[in-house]
Amino acid sequence: MPHAAPVWKAKIAAVSQALLIPALFIALWSTASAQAWLDPKLIPSPWNVLASALHTLAQADFWQGLAASVSRNLIGYALGASLGVAFGVALGTSKWVNWFFAPGFNILRQISLFAWLPLISTFFGYGNGAKILFITFSVFYPVALHSLEGVSSISAKYREVGQVYQFPKAYAYRKLILPAAGPQIFVGLQLGLIFAWLATVGSEFLLANYGAGLGNLVIRGREQFNVPLIILGMLAIGCVGVLLNAGLARIERHLLRWQRAGSGGKP
Template structure:
């Protein structure tokens, strides 16, 4: 027993005071970590980058052809919006990503739950999933076009494949990380397999499922652009490729910024949905 322990044992009142002081320090540290950041704080970084970008272009440190100023990009975007070109391309891309993402995420969650819940399915199909997952999905596009032809179906398939695997793996990991005591308690009280999955395993796996959905959102945008650049007449990816070939970098950057904005909106939307479905988190 060290000297501090002996003093605490000899003087209980002093030990109690020291304990209260330590708890107070811990609460202050936790309170500091949990401070709410103002909503405008997330905008400061973006505004700062835009101002720096504009200054670099105005001072002609970088030629306008290589990096146009944000003000010029905004003017080009307004012209494209006024002509209806931007509206048409954005709607085409949103349609493709909505269909592909919904199919890939839905199938990924269901398959991941089955994979995590059944040892037989896990033993048989896990090696298949983990062997296909590292393959770059864009490398499969020529084969998918050969199988499905030229149209919207290959684009839906590409996006769905890119979303499917991250969601499957994260859902599977989430199911495996559910506390077995919860499952045993539910089974002991007579819950059916369906109720165990619906009321115990699925809520316990939701944090990991949402992690997979967020990861898949970025992947879906990458595959959308790649598919539209190769086999599409309309869409943000096709628009970027078109203006890149013409070396009209202001309109090219409009497409890049739209993709950045879409990625931000998808992430914020998934965060909002996660807060609604996981209030305890």
């Protein structure tokens, strides 16, 4: 495998570049703490934060909160992404659906995401279901918009091929429409994943007294004036977001490569 070494070198270089700024920040933070430039009550040293983090990681409450956040995020994302792709494709392929739903959809998507939360909590309470519904809303709009853009950008000649050969609708969607719109749909899915995680943490912030989650962990740290707990919660939120996006990127590469192989490199 002659290309294995360059690939690994490129990966090591990318990881080193990504860790450069955090390493410099920790070094500066350590120096400032050692020189007593910072009030330890407000900003403890990195080593105190690490010790507190290890203590928190040994407790079941942290992992229960992490599992609760990730599970409601994935459920809300799956619902919002599925509905968003179906709705966006329908808007782009059906004149009747576009005529009936597009005006209302364009109006509703102008409403700020967090403006929905008071209405959702009023009708659905403050439990896990309300948070999942809020996440679903946050994912639906970007996925639907990019799915619509992907379908609308398909060249007319591909549509004409389906009409000339009188492809069944299911076959046309599977072999023409979805493969051609796939890259743009995945852009929406990536944005939707980011929005879903923001909505997950945001709903836990705003409904902090109900249920478990990483957002509740940060709120608890603020109430207890426990800065290490706040920092641990922030780092956990960031790491989960990175892992979720990396997982979706791998799925995207696999699916789009499969589509190109199955269609000879053409939509």
